[in-house]
Structures are given as structure tokens and as C-alpha cells.
Amino acid sequence: MLRVDALHAHYGRAHILQGVSFSVAKGDALVLLGRNGAGKSTTFKSLIGLVRPTSGRIAFDGQDIAGHEPHVIARAGLGYVPEERRIFTDLTVMENLEVGRLPARDGQPPWTPERLFGIFPNLAAMRTRPGGRMSGGEQQMLAIARTLMGNPRLILLDEPSEGLAPVIVEQMVHAIRAMRDGGVTVVLAEQNLHFALAVADHATIIEKGRIAWAGRVAELQADAGLRETWLAL
Amino acid sequence: MSMALPPCRRTKRCGSCAPPEPVSALLVQLLSGLSGASSLFLVAAGLTVIFGVTRVVNFSHGSLTMLGAYLGWSILTRLPRGPEYFVLGIVLTALATAGIGALIEMLLLRRIYRAPELLQLLFTFGIVLVVQDAAQFLWGPNDLPLPRAPWLRSFVTIAGERVPFYDLVLIGIGPLVLAALWLLFTRTRWGTLVRAATQDREMVAALGVDQRRLFTTVFALGAGLAGMGGALALPDASANLQIDLNIITDAFVVVVVGGLGSLPGAFLASLLIGVLQSFGIVLFPQATLVLVFVIMAAVLVVRPNGLLGRAPAVARGAGQGFAAIRPAVPLLLRLGAAALVLxxxxxxxxxxxxxxxxxxxxxxxxxxxxxxxxxxxxxxxxxxxxxxxxxxxxxxxxxxxxxxxxxxxxxxxxxxxxxxxxxxxxxxxxxxxxxxxxxxxxxxxxxxxxxxxxxxxxxxxxxxxxxxxxxxxxxxxxxxxxxxxxxxxxxxxxxxxxxxxxxxxxxxxxxxxxxxxxxxxxxxxxxxxxxxxxxxxxxxxxxxxxxxxxxxxxxxxxxxSRSVDGLLMVLLGGVQSMAGPVVGAVAYTGLFDLLLLATDQWRAMLGLAIIVLVLVFPQGIAGSIHRLWLRGREA
Structure with missing residues (x-):
């Protein structure tokens, strides 16, 4: 579904991604783990086209999307939920969802506001509330729902559990499982190991812009030394 | 606040009329002010909408208004004189200026969205200069008044005073356009996308929306509003070559007083400025402009972001600033000393x-x-x-x-x-x-x-x-x-x-x-x-x-143009060093004297030079040279 090959990216002169490679199969859920500044967010921004990669290949559904415009990549079926959520604070919940709407694809049933409210019940009660007057957890749900409105085949979730209360994190786990049931492939970046283990099958660890380890989530769970080396603070 | 010699507004009372009753005279003056505010609002609304999405302060917005006046004149003088044809003419003019705006956006502005904002302003001023010479070439240097049909000259009697019918029409158009824009921005998908892009255009793109089409349509809408404003002012004034700078100054004041990006704010501010000008002309003919400035200052002291504006959000994905100032290298100092001796x-x-x-x-x-x-x-x-x-x-x-x-x-x-x-x-x-x-x-x-x-x-x-x-x-x-x-x-x-x-x-x-x-x-x-x-x-x-x-x-x-001369000198030389403006001033003065000697169309030439300069060196000449120099050292 998605194959990233020797991806390099710079911010100005800083060499952030120094050859990132990984791949995800259709219907799978992969988690990118790594400390702050390891390059997780930059990887996502390079995938969606907000950062122009300096070299490397990104094959999405067989076509090379590296260096394309963000809207072209999004229309190809790659959804992106940024770490900062970037809700349109002046727009209501329904309007935020409308901005994300794209035509249905693959003969799959499209995501509608009503279907999304089934996954995120909190949002159903605040259809006309401006995005700026929502809590962090509600904004996170809205950000994910907004991206799902584009009927993505694969969704990039950048630290969806960051700064959320445990109850909300629990809801988020259910939401991601519901997404997968709906046929969406998931790639998420996380620092919260427990959350990652609850939703993903495969894990890739990024350190200083390079891939440090890749394998099954279960292996990571079993190997405390591995976690100590790459993830402990 | 007509900035040039105010072209005689023919709806104004002439000296030979009998002195009016005080109260009803106030009413007439008020209505006249409100009618002037309408066309100002259309122009300011266009400016504020364009700025909201593109983050470009479009100096050439006044030129679009001027084109609206000239195109309106050309269209209306060719149509029959009934009111229905007047409406048709106005609509055609708005469509024509919208088309011109779309062309300007696609061919020119699209290339400079990431440039520093001062260069963007300068760039759009280049367009002002080119349009000025083009309009003079196409329509000649004389003012073109619109021959007014009988219905445009008719009066309505209110409280014993004869109020021009057209003033009432204009007063109605302002709120109508405001309502139409409000519906457009809140009730359509396009409007929702535009409002989203005003906040975070990068995120909008990441959600699959083609920004280019959004920018072009927004610019076309703004340009159409500007053109409509220009054409609607025709019956009270004329198509002339001063419109562009006059209206853009007024529109800047309105947009700042109302709050950048706020349509209701622009509407309120237009009313305020329009009425103020109308009364000012009667009460303090010498001090109208000072009065406008005092009001503007008062509003900004109380509400620094304008009447209905909010603190400007830092637009994501916007342009970057200039590079840092560097002290002169010894070679430059020696060159400077030698130049001084010479x-x-x-x-x-x-x-x-x-x-x-x-x-x-x-x-x-x-x-x-x-x-x-x-x-x-x-x-x-x-x-x-x-x-x-x-x-x-x-x-x-x-x-x-x-x-x-x-x-x-x-x-x-x-x-x-x-x-x-x-x-x-x-x-x-x-x-x-x-x-x-x-x-x-x-x-x-x-x-x-x-x-x-x-x-x-x-x-x-x-x-x-x-x-x-x-x-x-x-x-x-x-x-x-x-x-x-x-x-x-x-x-x-x-x-x-x-x-x-x-x-x-x-x-x-x-x-x-x-x-x-x-x-x-x-x-x-x-x-x-x-x-x-x-x-x-x-x-x-x-x-x-x-x-x-x-x-x-x-x-x-x-x-x-003198202010712009200064800007050109600084940008020509580069903002990055103190030597920049010195070199820029000497080079510019020399070049400009040559240009004046060589051609009558110096405005268009200068405008084209600015446009090309910004397109080729979006970071300023010195910035671009510095970058080349860095690249050379790395290689």
C-alpha cells in the first residue's frame, strides 16, 4: 500500500531525514516510534507533501507521490492528521468536516458526519460549536473525523494520544479500531508505547532521522532491552 | 476623503441654491454620505477578502476599481439608457474586472505568494503603474463623465428635501452586497473553504483542496467587487486617472479601521468614513482629511485591530522575512572611503x-x-x-x-x-x-x-x-x-x-x-x-x-511615487546592509533620470521593471546575490 524508500528531507540546512525506509500493507496498522525530534513528524509532512523531500521514493498504491502537491496526494487517498490538530477555529464542527469532504472512492461506503458521530459520540452534541471552543480531546477527534471525510485509503495520525486524558485515550483506541474495520490502513506516530501497542501490528523505530529497528509490535513488547535502547528518556 | 482635487460631486448642492433648512440639510448630507459609503464598501470588501486568503495586500486593487470605472463607462455609454440596461452594464463590468483579476492572479500574483510582504506590495504597485499608462493609452487623459439618463437625475422628496434617487439606490446596494457576501461565505462549500484557507491554507491543501483554484476565484471575486464599486460611482463622478490611488487610500483606511479580514467591519468603517467625509466637506472643508485621520487614530488607540478585527493570526505557510544585517567587509569600507574622496x-x-x-x-x-x-x-x-x-x-x-x-x-x-x-x-x-x-x-x-x-x-x-x-x-x-x-x-x-x-x-x-x-x-x-x-x-x-x-x-x-522611489532604492540595494540604500539611491537616481529622458511611458516602464525585478529576485536583489555567493562558497 505504502512503500517509503531512502527518504531524505531538510529544514533549511538541517538534515532531518537521513534515509527513512518502511512499508505498510493494505489494512495493516504501523506505528512509528521515536523520541522527540527523531523525525516522525517530518516523515509525515514529507509523505503528505508539506515538506518537499530532497530525495527518496514514496510509492503509494504503486504511484510515486514524492514531491507532489499536498492536495494531489490527499486526493490520491492519503489522509493526514497533524500533531497540532490544526482545527479551523472559526468554523463549526460541521463546517470543519465539510472542508475535509472528498468524493467516495473504491465503491466503499463514504464517511458521513452521521457515521463519524457513531465513532466520536462527543462530536454529535456540538455540531454548530466553533472549533476554537472545544477541548483538546474534542479537537483531536474532530481533526481525525475531518480527515476521514476525505475517505482516505491510508491515514497518517501524528501523535493522536498526545496531551489527552486517559478516558479520551481509551476512546481514541476504539476509534482507531473502528477506522481499521472500515478498511482504512493506519500509520501513526507515537511516544505513548501503551497506546501504540494497543492499536498497531507493526512498529518502526526512528532515531536521528534513520530507521533504528523494525518488527512486530509483539516483539517490542517482549524485549525490554530494545525499548530501553531506543525509547527510554 | 477624496485625495486628489475632489471631482465635483454633482449631487452636492450648488452655490446658487437657496440655503436649506438646517435639520433636513443634515439628513441630505447624511444620505449623501451613506451613498458614497456603498461604493467604498464594495472596494474595501474586495480588498479584505483577497487579503484574508492570499495574505497579499493588493495595492493594485485601486487600479481594478479604476478599470471598473473606465470599462463601466465604455459599456454604459454603448447601452440604451433605461435602468435595466444600467444594471446589465454594472453586472457586465463586474464580470469583466473579475476576469481581469483572475488573469492578474494566474499570470503574476501566483508567483509571489512566498515573497516578503513588502516586495508583494511593491509588486502590486508595479501593476498600478502599468495599468495607469494602459488606461491613459486606451481612454485618453481626460475625465470621462457618464451622460446621465433621466432616471439617474430624478429626485425623491424626503422630509421636504429633494434627495437624489440614485443616492437611495446606492444606500440600498451596500447592505445587499454585505448580505450576499455573508450568504456566500457561510452557506456555500466554496465560502467554507475560503474561510478555512484564511486560517490555515496549508491544512486546507493537506485535506485535498486545490489552493490555486481557491486563490484565483477569491481574487476574481475581489476584483469584481472593486470593478463594481468603480462603475457604481460613475453617475456621481467620472472615470478618471486619479481613481486608483484615491480609492486605494480610502480603502486602506476603511479596512484598517474596520479590522483587516472582517466584512461587517469594512461595512461599518465605510459608513463611518463616508458620512464623515460628507459632513466634513460642509462643516470643515479644509480639515476633512485631518478629521479622517483623527478618527482613524482614535479607533486604533481603543481597538488596535480595528472595530471588528481580531489579532492578526500568523498565517501558516506564508512568506519569510529578509536575511540578517551584516557589517560591511573591509573592502567595502575602503571603497566607501574612496567614493567619499571622489x-x-x-x-x-x-x-x-x-x-x-x-x-x-x-x-x-x-x-x-x-x-x-x-x-x-x-x-x-x-x-x-x-x-x-x-x-x-x-x-x-x-x-x-x-x-x-x-x-x-x-x-x-x-x-x-x-x-x-x-x-x-x-x-x-x-x-x-x-x-x-x-x-x-x-x-x-x-x-x-x-x-x-x-x-x-x-x-x-x-x-x-x-x-x-x-x-x-x-x-x-x-x-x-x-x-x-x-x-x-x-x-x-x-x-x-x-x-x-x-x-x-x-x-x-x-x-x-x-x-x-x-x-x-x-x-x-x-x-x-x-x-x-x-x-x-x-x-x-x-x-x-x-x-x-x-x-x-x-x-x-x-x-x-516618491515613497515608492525610496522603497525601490532600498530594495534595489538590499535591506541586508547599510551600504545597500546608498548604492541603491545612486543607481536608482541615475537610472530614473535616463528613463525620463528616454520615454514618455515611464510609468509603464518602471512598473514593468518592478514586476520583473520581483519575479526574478523574490528575495530582493541583494538577498539573491548573497544566496548565490553562499552557494559559490559551498561548491
Missing amino acids: AVLAPLAVGPFVLSVMTEMLIAMLFAASLHFMMGPGGMASFGHAAWFGIGAYAAAFAVKGLALGMGAGLLLAPLLAGVAAALFGWFVVRLSGVYLAMLTLAFAQIVWAAMFQAVEITGGDNGVLGVWPAPWAADRRVFYWLVLALCVGATLLLRRVLYAPFGYALRASRDSELRAEAIGLDTTLLRLAAFTLAGAAAGLAGGLAAFSKGSVFPGFISI
């Missing part, structure tokens, strides 16, 4: 014409250096630097002609008055961010210009102040040149010295990060105000010298 010795070798050009270059150098001081290290974009230059020039002239003092007093009064004026004006505006500041400095300069134009008793109006000659001891052109050389080089070096003093570092710190500067105990507002005042005083000295050099002072000393 400049001192020059009068012994060159003739009077070259000497006068060199005098002009020196004055331009100080003017550019003062602007650079404000823009570069101060980080304050000014589009009206000619205000200080002009105040200095008029102060010098006033000292000599009005107070019968000598040249020395004149040259003292010039920087003093300009500095005081800059301090007063700066007090209101230094806290504002880039585009607000650029718009307000422009508006202020236009107001000073119009005030000098209107105050005929003191300034002689368009005839200017004549006979402002240097004192007898400096009457010799060479002695005067040496005086100018000493003062301009001295003042420029002083500005450079200040830049590398602790004050200069503190100033640059406040420019680069206001928050962090305040956190380490710098009073950023005071620092910026001091820089603003100093720059104003230096420009005033340049203006005073210019007055004695020319022997006269005209309102043209304060024109927009």
Missing part, C-alpha cells in the same frame, strides 16, 4: 548639470538610508516615507518664507518638525504589524499630501512655495553641494553608528522576536518609536535640503 573633489571637475544630479543623489541617499533604517533594522514596513520628507521640505520653506528666518533655521526646523510628526504618528502605529503599518503609513502620507494641497493660504496648494533659496554664503552651487555632502553623509553615518550601538542591537532584537525581547527587559514599543522618530527626522533633513536645492516645494514632494 565626491568631495568632484565639484572641481564636473559641470553644473552633473553637480545638480549629484546633489540629488546625495539627498536620495539620505532619504533611502532613513527608510532603510526603519524597514531593515526597525522591521517596520513604510509605504509613506515621503510624508517625513515632505514635512521637512515644507518646514524649511515655512521657516524661510513664513517666518523670514535663514537657511540655517530652515535646516534645523526640517528634521525637528519631521521628527515630531513622526513621533506623534508613530505613537499610534508602531505597535501594529507589517501590513497594517504599510497601509497606515501610506494613508498618512496621502493625508499630509492632501493637507498641503488643500491649505492653499499657507502652502500655495498646487502652485507650491517658490523662492526657497540657500543663504548667500551657500548660493554657489559648489558650496551648496559641499553642504549637502557634509549633512547627508554625516547623517547617514550617524544612522549607521546607531545601528551598531546597543540601541541598534536592541532594536533588531525586538524586530526578530518581540516576545523574547520583552522577556529580557526591552521596551520594544519605545525602541520602535525611537527608531521611527529618528528615521522621520533624517528623512525630514533630506526634504529640507531638497527644498533649498530646488528653490521650491510642491505637494509632489509627498506623493506616493
